[in-house]
Amino acid sequence: MSKQLKQIAIYGKGGIGKSTTTSNLSAALADMGYRVMQFGCDPKADSTNTLRDGTYIPTVLDLLREKKQVDAHEAIFTGYNSIYCVEAGGPAPGVGCAGRGIITAVQLLKQQRIFEELDLDYVIYDVLGDVVCGGFAVPIREGIAQHVFTVSSADFMAIYAANNLFKGIQKYSNAGGALLGGVIANSISHPFQREIIDDFVCRTKTQVMQYVPRSITVTQSELSGKTTIEGAPESEQAAVYRELARRIDEHTDSKTPAPLGPEQLKNWAASWADQLVAIEIGEVRGEKEAI
Amino acid sequence: MSESGLIEQERYTCAIGALQSVVAIPRALPILHSGPGCGSMVLGFYERATGYAGGYTTPCTNFSEAEVVFGGVERLHSIIDNSYKVIKSDLQVVLTGCTADIVGDDVASVVGEFTERGRPLVHVETAGFKHNNYVAHSNVVNAIIDQYVDGFVLDYLPRSDRKLVNVFASLPYQDPFWKGNLREYKRLLEALGLEVNILFGPQSDGVTEWQSIPAANFNILISPWYGLPVVERLEEKYGQPWYQFPYLPIGANETRRFLEGVLAFADSLDGEQAVGLDAVRAKAFIEREEHAFYEEIDNLATFLLEFRYGLPNHVHVLHDAGYVLGLARFLLHEVGIVPKEQFIVDNTPEQHQEHVRSLLAATSEKREIPVRFDPDAGAAQDVLRNVKHRGRGLIVGSGWDKELAREKGCDFLLAAAPCPYRLVMTTNYVGLSGGLRVIEDIYATVLASYA
Numbered sequence A: 001m002s003k004q005l006k007q008i009a010i011y012g013k014g015g016i017g018k019s020t021t022t023s024n025l026s027a028a029l030a031d032m033g034y035r036v037m038q039f040g041c042d043p044k045a046d047s048t049n050t051l052r053d054g055t056y057i058p059t060v061l062d063l064l065r066e067k068k069q070v071d072a073h074e075a076i077f078t079g080y081n082s083i084y085c086v087e088a089g090g091p092a093p094g095v096g097c098a099g100r101g102i103i104t105a106v107q108l109l110k111q112q113r114i115f116e117e118l119d120l121d122y123v124i125y126d127v128l129g130d131v132v133c134g135g136f137a138v139p140i141r142e143g144i145a146q147h148v149f150t151v152s153s154a155d156f157m158a159i160y161a162a163n164n165l166f167k168g169i170q171k172y173s174n175a176g177g178a179l180l181g182g183v184i185a186n187s188i189s190h191p192f193q194r195e196i197i198d199d200f201v202c203r204t205k206t207q208v209m210q211y212v213p214r215s216i217t218v219t220q221s222e223l224s225g226k227t228t229i230e231g232a233p234e235s236e237q238a239a240v241y242r243e244l245a246r247r248i249d250e251h252t253d254s255k256t257p258a259p260l261g262p263e264q265l266k267n268w269a270a271s272w273a274d275q276l277v278a279i280e281i282g283e284v285r286g287e288k289e290a291i
Numbered sequence B: 001m002s003e004s005g006l007i008e009q010e011r012y013t014c015a016i017g018a019l020q021s022v023v024a025i026p027r028a029l030p031i032l033h034s035g036p037g038c039g040s041m042v043l044g045f046y047e048r049a050t051g052y053a054g055g056y057t058t059p060c061t062n063f064s065e066a067e068v069v070f071g072g073v074e075r076l077h078s079i080i081d082n083s084y085k086v087i088k089s090d091l092q093v094v095l096t097g098c099t100a101d102i103v104g105d106d107v108a109s110v111v112g113e114f115t116e117r118g119r120p121l122v123h124v125e126t127a128g129f130k131h132n133n134y135v136a137h138s139n140v141v142n143a144i145i146d147q148y149v150d151g152f153v154l155d156y157l158p159r160s161d162r163k164l165v166n167v168f169a170s171l172p173y174q175d176p177f178w179k180g181n182l183r184e185y186k187r188l189l190e191a192l193g194l195e196v197n198i199l200f201g202p203q204s205d206g207v208t209e210w211q212s213i214p215a216a217n218f219n220i221l222i223s224p225w226y227g228l229p230v231v232e233r234l235e236e237k238y239g240q241p242w243y244q245f246p247y248l249p250i251g252a253n254e255t256r257r258f259l260e261g262v263l264a265f266a267d268s269l270d271g272e273q274a275v276g277l278d279a280v281r282a283k284a285f286i287e288r289e290e291h292a293f294y295e296e297i298d299n300l301a302t303f304l305l306e307f308r309y310g311l312p313n314h315v316h317v318l319h320d321a322g323y324v325l326g327l328a329r330f331l332l333h334e335v336g337i338v339p340k341e342q343f344i345v346d347n348t349p350e351q352h353q354e355h356v357r358s359l360l361a362a363t364s365e366k367r368e369i370p371v372r373f374d375p376d377a378g379a380a381q382d383v384l385r386n387v388k389h390r391g392r393g394l395i396v397g398s399g400w401d402k403e404l405a406r407e408k409g410c411d412f413l414l415a416a417a418p419c420p421y422r423l424v425m426t427t428n429y430v431g432l433s434g435g436l437r438v439i440e441d442i443y444a445t446v447l448a449s450y451a
């Protein structure tokens, strides 16, 4: 019986914790018994490092740089719990077109029917940034991924990036593109950060998949080249990632988000900025803690 | 343009077509940093356009997916390097196509490596998404001036040669008669006592002539709009003033107007820059040329009288602005063929259209000549299909108008690109002799219809 391959794309601003979250998600899904591939779509090519003891693997584009014909298998490496690791890679910074690089890498695996051949349950794309150009939109276009999740902290810049991504999703939503599953709130340590994210998802008609706290366990595991799932399986943080994996596994219906317009976004940020300033100088804190 | 924004039958190419301007400089080598199709497109559009290093000779990086992803500068570097081993040339010009310009290859730094070693190498962006070749021609010329010619300015101090002029006129290959036309301009201007840098074609001395561009006392632009950025740049750089004749001077009236315009302009320069032309000699030359011209017109008059039946009495021109204006004037005043609807298909920028319109309006005080600016020559043909005038019509246009002329029962003169049904080598349409040649060509087609 052929099973249903679930393809997921994780987007978010650079440095927000996409790769950390994605790798833990992959690890948790693998622990649940699924056959998983993690596909890093970031020229930095470090998406899968913590699945492979902190090592880098040759990228699809590295191979393509060397020869015209590349067998996709050469770009596939196994990591923690048999997770297939692939990195698209990219040109040197400031040269060439990274967006086209991603298109090329994704097409290569698709054309060679690797997903079918490996009998995968999950392909998880870890994609850099908001949708800056057509290339970075590829995983959400053309029905490559069915569900998009965006990793965002409560920082405005991260939320702007998420909002841009929503615009990209909305744009392709009528043409069979991926839809939005929800937001993975990362580095949430304060209640007000949770409020900011909650307010944002409410206005953009989506949901929070999980609140992931900022945790030293993540850093410690990363330093030993591991995901939290592998490095500290008993930790609270690992439980948070496992719960995220369970929810994503159960998730079926993604939706078209309602991104904020430029003016709306500006006003929204301004209203929160006022509150944040108030928190900073202690005016609101007392009040909040009193509640 | 149609509502869909699509246009049919463009009579020019994309910007990279300006590679033909490099081909037209003796012993200059174009190097394409573009997809392999760009050069083929240009080659297919123009007739016999290979020159010294055009066509299949032109080196090309064949920019493809690997270059898009990783950037194409390494490949460009090796193509330039290898070009030096294979083809002798005095000047090399790298022209970039769409893909290289989208990806943003740092072509300047690659070129810089070679120029540091003393190579006469220039680069210019000619991405098709930016301009057509009418615009890109000026960019190519300006790139050569900025990156190559400027290096010789100490040998050729600005405006140091009072009799020397630079001429910017026909676009090589886009004007099917460019070789002949440039030769004729040079001959006419030399006869006035000027020395002429014609810059393109076999009458040019190639790079040595280009090097002396700064030394010219002034510049002559024969064009309604294309080429304007070149004379503006030269004025800015070397303080050279410029004289513009805004259309092709065809026939006796307009050639006299052109030459007298040049003389008056030269005369207006004084002090250090006084040109000092011999006015008597110049006048005698113009008269002699006219004498020869009118001898033929006299003979023609007899012929026309005998042949009153079945000669074209009105004309539609589909061409660039310079030709439409030049032919309308000549055909109305010196041949007696009345210009009806005219079509300017060179994508004249909006800011120049009013001037062109007023020049066309000034062609005749008695009648208004309707004109349409539209790069969509397919739409122009649709308009033409539906206009009716009494008498026998003449259509002057490109090879793509031949069928329309047949449909309408008009005589047809092929005088614009693309020009597949006619062999043009050194024929000129400008000047007095050019006017006679236009008459010959029109009546050759007309007479051929009487078996």
Ligand SMILES: Nc1ncnc2c1ncn2[C@@H]1O[C@H](COP(=O)(O)OP(=O)(O)O)[C@@H](O)[C@H]1O
Pocket: A012, A013, A014, A015, A016, A017, A018, A019, A020, A021, A186, A187, A212, A213, A214, A215, A216, A218, A219, A222
């Ligand atoms: N929840 C978290 N707690 C602690 N550190 C985190 C957390 N999420 C991410 N980080 C750290 O942030 C840094 C950037 O994360 P990374 O996943 O590489 O970001 P991205 O892939 O979005 O560029 C890493 O050093 C990572 O360990």
Ligand code: SF4
Pocket: B014, B015, B016, B034, B035, B037, B038, B039, B041, B096, B097, B098, B099, B126, B127, B128, B129
């Ligand atoms: S439009 Fe671009 S790709 Fe096409 S021929 Fe012109 S330069 Fe080349």
Ligand SMILES: [Mg+2]
Pocket: A018, A019, A020, A042, A044, A046, A047, A126
């Ligand atoms: Mg990452």
